Amino acid sequence: MTDKHRICVLGGTGFVGRHLVARLAAEGHYVKVLSRRRERHRELLVLPTVHVVEADIRDESTLIRELTGLDTVINLVAILNESRRARFRDIHVELPRRILSACRKVGIHRILHMSALNADSGRGTSVYLRTKGEGENAMHAESGIAVTSFRPSIIFGNDDRFFNRFARLLRLTAGPFPIASPNSKLSPIHVDDVVDAFVHALDNRATFGQRYELCGPKSYTLLQLVEYTADLIGANRWIVGLGPTLSALFARLMEFVPGKPLSRDNLASLQQDSVCKGPIAEVLGVKPISVEEVVPTYLQPRKSRVKYYRYRQNARR
Numbered sequence: 001m002t003d004k005h006r007i008c009v010l011g012g013t014g015f016v017g018r019h020l021v022a023r024l025a026a027e028g029h030y031v032k033v034l035s036r037r038r039e040r041h042r043e044l045l046v047l048p049t050v051h052v053v054e055a056d057i058r059d060e061s062t063l064i065r066e067l068t069g070l071d072t073v074i075n076l077v078a079i080l081n082e083s084r085r086a087r088f089r090d091i092h093v094e095l096p097r098r099i100l101s102a103c104r105k106v107g108i109h110r111i112l113h114m115s116a117l118n119a120d121s122g123r124g125t126s127v128y129l130r131t132k133g134e135g136e137n138a139m140h141a142e143s144g145i146a147v148t149s150f151r152p153s154i155i156f157g158n159d160d161r162f163f164n165r166f167a168r169l170l171r172l173t174a175g176p177f178p179i180a181s182p183n184s185k186l187s188p189i190h191v192d193d194v195v196d197a198f199v200h201a202l203d204n205r206a207t208f209g210q211r212y213e214l215c216g217p218k219s220y221t222l223l224q225l226v227e228y229t230a231d232l233i234g235a236n237r238w239i240v241g242l243g244p245t246l247s248a249l250f251a252r253l254m255e256f257v258p259g260k261p262l263s264r265d266n267l268a269s270l271q272q273d274s275v276c277k278g279p280i281a282e283v284l285g286v287k288p289i290s291v292e293e294v295v296p297t298y299l300q301p302r303k304s305r306v307k308y309y310r311y312r313q314n315a316r317r
């Protein structure tokens with residue numbers, strides 16, 4: 001039985017955040033979510049013990065005000081691509097520093113911080129990974145605050161932006177489907193397993209000051225995962241793995257596509273395999289579920305109305 005906490009989640013409206021906040025609320029913790037736009041997140045507003053507050057987290061005095069009276073901070077905020085308004089350094093390095101400073105001032109002694117596998121301030125292959133590494137190091141440099149960091153590979157789940165995005169792109173386009181950096185390896189981990197790791201670490205003193213890699217039970221190349229996605233949705237497409245030069249050109253082109261499905265910095269992140277050194281640390285109590293057990297439950301072939309009707313008729317017989 002864990003103590004009930006008063007937790008502030010930054011980034012609680014995102015993919016991982018929505019799952020984590022729902023779980024924390026279900027376990028009876030009070031959860032305050034800071035968001036740039038409160039009204040966009042109605043699904044969180046209805047959860048008991050969850051309080052969504054519109055706040056500018058770039059401002060330390062706002063953080064101090066919102067953190068007062070709480071005992072734990074969870075930081076999930078990150079960006080995959082820079083924009084004029086959001087720079088990697090501000091979001092991945094300066095924000096963690098501001099969170100630490102605010103925690104020190106209001107007397108919060110526990111932080112769970114989301115980093116990323118391969119985050120490394122010196123050797124990260126992309127600006128994303130280098131700044132994530134710098135932010136993680138900054139978090140652990142503070143004495144007097146118990147910080148636990150998590151370093152996941154790609155995260156999947158019914159509302160993910162990995163399998164769902166490839167499925168959408170496969171459905172929307174025609175002809176050969178090009179993939180940059182096809183041989184990069186990934187170990188997808190399910191979002192509920194990531195949530196488990198956070199929840200189990202919350203009160204566990206053995207996790208204080210530790211940094212944990214989080215991977216699923218199997219590794220795949222990016223090409224294998226896209227081919228699997230195409231199979232599941234019934235897209236009969238030729239998936240073409242691009243070599244390094246064409247991958248670079250493709251990433252450059254994709255930066256002009258709305259939603260930036262790929263950027264040169266994303267491609268740089270893929271230059272290093274996103275696989276863990278070993279299984280998930282036992283102390284986290286996570287038994288990771290595989291891609292094959294879950295993804296078919298949310299990616300299915302789209303049946304035309306007639307085909308769907310026939311399928312239902314046959315299923316009834």
Ligand SMILES: NC(=O)c1ccc[n+]([C@@H]2O[C@H](COP(=O)([O-])OP(=O)(O)OC[C@H]3O[C@@H](n4cnc5c(N)ncnc54)[C@H](OP(=O)(O)O)[C@@H]3O)[C@@H](O)[C@H]2O)c1
Pocket residue numbers: 010011012013014015016017034035036037057075076077078079085086091114115116117152153154155156
């Ligand atoms: N998803 C993955 O596969 C994956 C893999 C490895 C590591 N991670 C890490 O896991 C964490 C969560 O990832 P996610 O996929 O859940 O991210 P996400 O869906 O993009 O959510 C990110 C959250 O950060 C907040 N945010 C984004 N830009 C911001 C800005 N400029 N200023 C203030 N807040 C901003 C957003 O909150 P509001 O819009 O409400 O303000 C949003 O809820 C991140 O640290 C990420 O690096 C994710």
